[in-house]
Amino acid sequence: MRRQFLTASLIIFMVQFGLLFVTQSMNWLFFITVPLFILGVYDMFQHHHTIIANYPIGGRLRYVMEVLRPKIYQYFIESDTDGTPISRIYRSVVYQRAKDTLSTTPFGTQLDVYETGYEWINHSMNPLNPEEAHDINLRINVGGENCKKPYSLSVFNISAMSFGALSSNAIMALNRGAKLGGFAHNTGEGSISEYHLRYGGDIIWQIGTGYFGCRADDGGFDADKFKERAHLESVKMIEIKLSQGAKPGHGGILPASKNTQEIAKARGVKPHTEVDSPPRHRAFKGLDGLLDFIVKLRELSGGKPVGIKLCVGIPEEFEELCKLMNEKNIVPDFITIDGGEGGTGAAPIEFSNSIGMSLRDGLIIATDLLREYGLRDKVKILASGKILTGFDIIRCISLGADACYSARGMMLALGCIQALECNKNTCPTGVATQDKGLVRGLVVEDKYVRVANYHRKTVESVTEILGAVGLHHTKELNRNHVWRRVSPTIARTYEQLFPTKVMGSKL
Template identity: 55%
Template sequence: MRQRFTRARERARYYERYVPFALAVLMIPAGILLFGSAPIFATILVLLGLAGTLTGLHDLTQTQHALMRNYPLSSRMRYLLEHFRPEIRQYFVEDDHAETPFSREQRAVVYRRAKGIEGVRPFGTLCNVYSDGYEWLNHSMATTHLPDSDFRIHIGGPDCKQPYDSSVVNISGMSYGALSPNAIEALNRAAKAGNFAHTTGEGSISRYHRMGGDLVWQIGSGYFGCRNDDGTFNAERFAENAAGEAVKMIEIKLSQGAKPGHGGILPGPKVTEAIAEARGVKVGVACVSPSSHSAFSTPRGLCDFIAQLRRLSGGKPIGIKMCVGHPWEWFAMAKAFHETGIAPDFIVVDGGEGGTGAAPVEFADHKGAPLRDGLMLVHNTLVGLNMRDRIKLIASAKIITAFDICRISALGADGVNMARGFMFAIGCIQAQACHTGKCPTGITTQDADRYRALVVPDKAVRAARFHEATMFAVKEACESSGLDHPDAFTPHHLMIRTSPREVRSAASLYDWLSPGELLTEKVSHPAFAKYWDRAQIDSFAMAS
């Protein structure tokens, strides 16, 4: 009896595979029978039946997809649900604080501020304040009252002839090619309106970057905008572009090993005329950034390159952008800065949390130090060499709110760069289709039909308004902590819950170097004790 029941169940499962297809076939005669009494409904039924029958026949006869052949018609429901899974999860499943990659609450904060909507919340926090890892900033009984929220940082070391007073919050590097023309133009107009800086991304300065906003010209390993035909650095072209009045600083991007790039566009698409104009490459060919720089190969060579760019630019601030990888490589650079006396005016520390571009999942999830760890290592190194006052540190990763800014300032940053925050401000909905060229909002695409829907004046106003509202929130955070500037936050202000019954400040939770400690024989920090003496300025390799 059991064997008979099992065989019957197996036969039922076999025929269940064809039930949707059979229903589609039966809809045709059913529609024909109903034609006299309900012609409209019957017509719809016949058309649906024909469409389903033809689709099912195609599934049965094709040889490319086993699932479709075994489950004609019904398998397509699986593909449909899989296609809409990110949207279903984002809008109906995940809670307000699930950061995948940005939470609904984070996005809502940006949208409200960009639109000028009141951003207060009733009834208290939604966070579990007793969960491990919960963080807060201590407030003061002696609050300050600041006249405005236009916090600036002075960037420019002793060798800089044209220092720049930068906003604490600026737009991070997003290339034209990765972003659409209208998106780049909107961001640059916002930078002009809000008096903050717009980093070009390694795709160089396009015509859409020239809308009056201050620029930080980012130079990657492809040397776009200052390259020879073979991809090597061209000093004359660099000097010509760097002389532009809008260019306030130059940023050397070093992190190709952490986030393999393609010059800001995917390898598949070919370069358009406007992209070729900005990057100095030929129209119609693939645009690829090499994995390393050809202008230098050692830490000492990097110092020489910094000095060369400073001279060619007429003394403008020169910085580097990196995601911390091997600690001995960063230590080698820091040693070179100290021993040669040639140092960058600023360092942008990027986090391994991922950026606006597309990368293999292995790189996005497991390459590069997260922002906090990388920033604290860089900060400690410069403190230990007595160089911290000379070099400004800019943090760039998943930073959205004023709390994010103040928290990262407490861990060593002087300012922050935002990419995805400004993308949200101009309409990004986190569809995660950036790499497809089919961005639904027209932000990350070169499809004219899509990006023309992005109205530049309106989006520029929103991005500028988001910056203004964020800076005002930073002002309120500083005032409530009794401070005059976000760079006055220290590790003592940041509290971190380590267990339900234990709270520690960042000052006691992490290891911090004292000024000049690396210039002595005694180094207590474990990373420095292990790798500092093995770093060498004439090679990025670790000494044996």
């Protein structure tokens, strides 16, 4: 019977209505059945949802289950290793490190070490003593010969996440955690807000195609506004965003409904208006113009490190950039390689799933081309894309990176539960929402310590891995150190799979 809920509510309603005349008293069920009956009648005659029209009242349970499905799956169905985008085993690592609690694993690994794709690093018969490993300095100096204010960057930092995508309390907790832990906080293309500056944590200011924070009235680049903010003491590096891994080659729109007074102030736009971020920059044309823009920003910032961020796309275009670097003798201080597995609050599914190279492949191509054109020693490479653990950092550095970013790892440290509601303004943990009622639940005084803890414990794991391998610094890592299983019976080193190119071989 397709309308049993409606029939039941009608029967109960009629019984209650009859009792009203007999007993002259109204039962509490009356106040439930009347609204249900009215809702059921409405469901029968509405034309937007077929299931609700065919199954009044009861059909609405389908939509309730759609809301509950991700939660039920995460907590009752998925195993520790098969959850996505980030499995429970790695979410637990972040939570435990953030809370500074026990992070060891009982009874052995849960991973299938014979499964194709399994990766590991081999230890040495002569590992370092704990005192030697503890003294390893995991900081990287960023800034070339034309940089007047080089920056000592941690091997592990907060990746680009804008105020607007994240809440004010999330931004403050991240920045205060960066201050406590001595690492850097990338602003994302949403620019520098008051919340980025409140606690004085080191900032990497990202300049996107919308030029937020240094935006002219016509949407172009304003050099004077850039110079003013770039000279802030907290700003240590400038990053020109060409593309991001989650939606490479795709611009964005800040809807008028989300463009609040606070967000508009940070971005330098009019509040309550729709603002576009186009797919490409207006301040320069082509790769030649990009290099000139790097020089311009370096001068305007007073000599701070300036780099670019991109998800590697057409390899020939990156090679052309390398050629131009040599011809013009202009080299960015750093290049951030973002992988296609990178996260975002919202992106078209085709872009997230099917456009842009993964971090490993992009990192290999970029590193090899820089080596072949004799540029690798002149530019630092940062890696971003689902980096959560010390081994993730080790793996990226063995492929050619100097340091790494993490976005979702830092969100988990803040308390993110992977509710997958980043694009709905309903984040239950107050991380990715502008709903002040939800934001209030994220207490900065508690969460910033967790961010710093997660960073500290993860960097400590890097030093422990280096010690086990018998190395004194990440600079000693190379592709021979990491192994990858290519079949149940065959394993190869990264060097065997992706041979390192000869320095200067294309000059």
